[in-house]
Amino acid sequence: MAASAQIAVARATAAGGVGDPSGSSRPRRPGQNGGGAGAGRRMPLVVLCGRPGSGKSRRAAELRAALGGPERQAHVVAEAEGGRAALRAEVERRLSRRDVVIVDAGNELRSIRYELYCVARQAGTARCLLHCAGGPGGPDEPPFEAPDPRNRWDRPLFTVHGEEPLPLAAIRGALFESTPPPPHRATRTQPLQSSSFLHHLDRVTQEVLAAVMAAQRSGAQPGEVVRVPGVAEGLVLNRPVSMAELSRLRRQFISYTKMQPSDENLPQLASMFLQYLSRSIQ
Known part of the structure; x- marks a missing residue:
């Protein structure tokens, strides 16, 4: 060797x-x-x-x-x-x-x-x-x-x-021949801590998708910033994105976020989802 x-x-x-x-x-x-x-x-x-x-x-x-x-x-x-x-x-x-x-x-x-x-x-x-x-x-x-x-x-x-x-x-x-490490608390699916968390997560992500699709229908060009009401930062789309792709990314984001639910994250959910979309849409 x-x-x-x-x-x-x-x-x-x-x-x-x-x-x-x-x-x-x-x-x-x-x-x-x-x-x-x-x-x-x-x-x-x-x-x-x-x-x-x-x-x-x-x-x-x-x-x-x-x-x-x-x-x-x-x-x-x-x-x-x-x-x-x-x-x-x-x-x-x-x-x-x-x-x-x-x-x-x-x-x-x-x-x-x-x-x-x-x-x-x-x-x-x-x-x-x-x-x-x-x-x-x-x-x-x-x-x-x-x-x-x-x-x-x-x-x-x-x-x-x-x-x-x-x-x-x-x-x-x-x-x-090795034993894999057990799932860490951060990667193991946890029960929801709050009955309102999932409802809020669903609503916020739907609003973000609606804003992105509305901007594209209004003629937003690649490189323009898409604004979402109530969120300081925007999303820069470098290419057109279909509703099917956005829906798939939304489902993945919801799945990951449910692993560590916290009511403390509620005000940041829209911002977190925008950041996730920005990283995922190349």
Whole structure:
């Protein structure tokens, strides 16, 4: 194994991502803890990140061939129309007790990798991050925030350079032989704290959608600021947005917001929804 891959494995082991955290030396069959139809957890998630030209798509194909087989399929999630929200929705849809999900899209930013970390933790599945180092770079390339193994959402972390082989044994250990962390209170669905919260959330998000659609019908051009009554900041639409897309984003926002309901957030719900739309509509 190349030196850089050994370093990556060491980092992952130190972070608790490889092997059985209980310290048990009992061998396990490949796919145990997540392969069979009767398993109590979902199959794992592999997130790839790296600069353009670093070989992510080639590595995703290698992982798909190595992790798939008679017992399970491996799906590669690439770029999806609808941006960040659509990517997350596709990952959530693909996660199952039978298949491995490999994400080869939109993972240049820490915030996106954190969202996928939350998806995996909420689903109770193991995950790992593969950093494809290198790439030509250049002034016109999109920003890239390199993973840091000190961040829980960036570990277990494996790094590969150029043509060196993937550390497949260590990756399989992280995915199939480790115990995923339990869902955190912040990612576990909670009962509503207030009977009025859901009603207010539904009404506010409907009002925001109505304002956005009304602005588009009135001839708002890409780049103009859409104003919502009672909200200080506006929404800059860089492209036309259909009602179907807005409704899908609204459902996702409601689902995420219900995880941490709080009457203290009621005055900020419209602003929070506008910020969510701004991040999701690229």
